[in-house]
Amino acid sequence: MKKFQVVGIGNAMVDVLASCDDAFLAENGVEKGIMQLTDMARGVELYGKIGPAKEISGGSAANTIAGIAHLGGRAAYVGKVKDDQLGAIFAHDLRAQGVSYETAMAGPEADGETGRCIVLVTPDGERSMNTYLGVTEFLAPSDIDEARMAEAEWIYLEGYRFDGPDSHAAFAKAIAACKGAGGKVSLTLSDPFCVSRHREAFRALIRDHADLLFCNRAEMLSMYETEDFDAALAKAASEVAMVACTDSENGAHILTGGQRWHVPATKVKVVDATGAGDLFAGAFLWALCEGMSPEDCGRAGCIAAGEVISHIGARAETDLTALFKRHGLG
């Protein structure tokens, strides 16, 4: 048995969650429903305009990994924070969830602070993310411990982390170490605009290394530059052994071994959509490591996503294991 079921690599962020209306987004040039990168100055400007906020540890892959640990899975995370108060909060919350997290903090000499994401939640529960990457952008090959990657059944790579100078090389190092020890590689496309920025790199990674691809409908369409969802799914399934594609209120589609399943979404009142895809992937990976069927992995993913969108914040707050049992899973 490997020490870790899943080791995630991604942008280490603290979320700054605030409510606003659609007019605020328009007035301040915030694109609704997606992740947009900001520099520190834009982040400070926007922060000065939003209402009172809550700070909760976030980061897409970190949310996924926290979800796996929450479920009792053996999970580790790699992502860079600074040795500042927000960095301490990020590290605490991961470790307190039972995640092994050993990435060296950037010191006081590093340019920037711990990354943060201003998440503006509109009354419809949709979230619009404004990300100041800070030091998390500097994740480099030296942050990848090859021994740790060799101890992973799966590594989970966050598409967002392709927005960084040294991280492609970091991912390559992680993939080689993991695969060399018999581990498998999963990837999330993260965001349709992230796909636009890195389509070729993602495509190569999918074809050459990935064993499991996570994405949502918009990312899938952007990836294969088509409006034909079924064709895109089929194309993806021809390139990677397993595809798990979420489709918001329509649930998720799972494709593997020439088969395809549709899993319905869990019906809940959407309070804050932040983390839906992250928790879907976390529960899916956990269920897969526990030996569940592809369809049950998808069901676990949809149930976990339903939990996280029913409250503010991108990490599970109620006992997912108990929730799964009530749904006859696990």
Next chain:
Amino acid sequence: MKKFQVVGIGNAMVDVLASCDDAFLAENGVEKGIMQLTDMARGVELYGKIGPAKEISGGSAANTIAGIAHLGGRAAYVGKVKDDQLGAIFAHDLRAQGVSYETAMAGPEADGETGRCIVLVTPDGERSMNTYLGVTEFLAPSDIDEARMAEAEWIYLEGYRFDGPDSHAAFAKAIAACKGAGGKVSLTLSDPFCVSRHREAFRALIRDHADLLFCNRAEMLSMYETEDFDAALAKAASEVAMVACTDSENGAHILTGGQRWHVPATKVKVVDATGAGDLFAGAFLWALCEGMSPEDCGRAGCIAAGEVISHIGARAETDLTALFKRHGLG
């Protein structure tokens, strides 16, 4: 018309909110339901043991003042943070709520960081607070702007802030400036153990300067060292022009001008009791400044307290003005 309806002075804190069970409190020597002071080392130790947390701006008087601003009242706050990330969060959230907040931040040379309060919320919704004061302890007379105090219809003094070397003098300066300009003084006793620590100072302040006393049942009993609640209420009413004493699920008692009213509590499911007394005082003071009757001030207080205990965090999240209107207030 004075520039401010209420200027609050208190401990500027960021709350670190986490869930735990009663066994965790017992194992870690945390006294349930009260505020206990910790040093930095104990704070770090406890933080290392709690689960994932959320950071939300807090501080008792700051919650009260934020509530007044939320209601559209003219409010200002005085309390000390450091020029660090948590200090920036605290300042942002107050100003974003419309509060005038101009207290100079402690610089890098100051001993300690921005104060924080580890709030452990048990399944019954009760909160047990572990406060590392940090630089907020150093609030001194030099932080009191006499012109600002003279611009206040009311000042609101937080009992907790009596736990500090220079703050008694700061309060004395604030009281003199406020009263000298025709303003009035309100005081909250904060916590029964805080009353034990400062009974004589509180007693003198009540007798000599206060126009309005806020407290809860336990604080009232501790203040007058009796088990006879009605006798304590009567005693308090003989010493100060108005008394507003909360009594948890029994609501609140208002005493002034020889009369006494009982106002029932708003029935809600208690998720997190943090901030109940703070928001009671905020809504009460706002209603008083708006010219409402003592009974309606009490009703406003109970409705606001009901809102804040129905969710995580000690500041109002739903529109209190609309809530008051639905209850026929204002």
